Amino acid sequence: MKTVAVVSGGMDSVTLAHYLRSKNHELTLISFNYGQRHTKELAFADMCATRLNVPIHTVDVGSLQSVLSGSSLTTHTIDVPDGHYAEESMKATVVPNRNAIMISIAAGLAVSIDAEAVAVGVHGGDHFIYPDCRPEFIESIENSVKIANEGFLSSGFKILAPFLHKTKTDIAKLGNELEVPWTDTWSCYKGLDKHCGLCGTCVERKEAFSEAKLNDPTEYTSPPTAPV
């Protein structure tokens, strides 16, 4: 199956790409520069494409930064909140309609290259905070894309979200089996030299390795990673 995979460079989407490769998908990756604070994640998406020897399109939608305001990820005057995703404060990391925008653009690429699917790495743990990571959204946007491109897209077109009912811990376990090189993935929203260890996605990353009983090779600034 020819598939466009949305890859941010984080644990989930990089594992997604490796997983699809293991299932013999013919992959094209797509990543997005939407003015996020952590654009450095894009280099990790590129590494994934190089490693899997597949094409990647990096779409610059940086001018969306002025339109999608109110999120700490795109509005650099709003601090990235520290803490756990389950907390109310994490709403500050919601980027308005982000997944609908990314999936719509990825679907446009799918039409252009005659791909039969768009794959995204959303998982069960995202549902708490991001309404556009819920199963009902994936189902609805798949329907929208199919209608929007009727006659131009394979009638069997699918939005694949294989982790939709899995946890990030499941993803860590799967990635480990697939030998995903974790140090070549980037999660931290702050986008500094090292993972901060405090923001929602860092906390979630640590928790996933810990719950999966796996060694976490990530270097965190705080609390400092113990010297090896």
Place this chain on the structure above:
Amino acid sequence: MKTVAVVSGGMDSVTLAHYLRSKNHELTLISFNYGQRHTKELAFADMCATRLNVPIHTVDVGSLQSVLSGSSLTTHTIDVPDGHYAEESMKATVVPNRNAIMISIAAGLAVSIDAEAVAVGVHGGDHFIYPDCRPEFIESIENSVKIANEGFLSSGFKILAPFLHKTKTDIAKLGNELEVPWTDTWSCYKGLDKHCGLCGTCVERKEAFSEAKLNDPTEYTSPPTAPV
């Protein structure tokens, strides 16, 4: 009602903006540079914003040009076909998933500014050729946007498409009543000095004025506009 209107600078969307103003909507306009051959239309969207004294966001998604290939509007090596929209050749003007992308971004802006609606100028005549201009698409994408932004968007959020069951001739009549300055609108896909008079959207423009029995003030290159 606070409404984000997608305005390309053409007859339909400019009439849409004037119509919404006449219905007392508090408007914000949004236009898109997606690498289209006729970027000159964007200046006409700006004129509309200036005339109505409302804000406009021009979103540069020009890097989509490399992703949304296969359309004569974004792939400059493919000629814009001349003729009537109803013809098979007009499929070359379909930009993959364009309306889903634009509406998704406009909805992101709606979330950011607490607007209750996104309005688009799609009309009945678009249905022939553009699957993403059909009523079932508008209904589906409205549903997707509502799910994607639950808790962040007014529960009464709507995609407004007041011309969905109207013809371009109806739009010409309405625009005339609303005193839309037609020379401050741009249709031609070729984006040259004057409207070409031959491409699908020029043919449709001429037809609309003619069927509405209105004077068409547009200067066309071919056939040449008769000297006044």
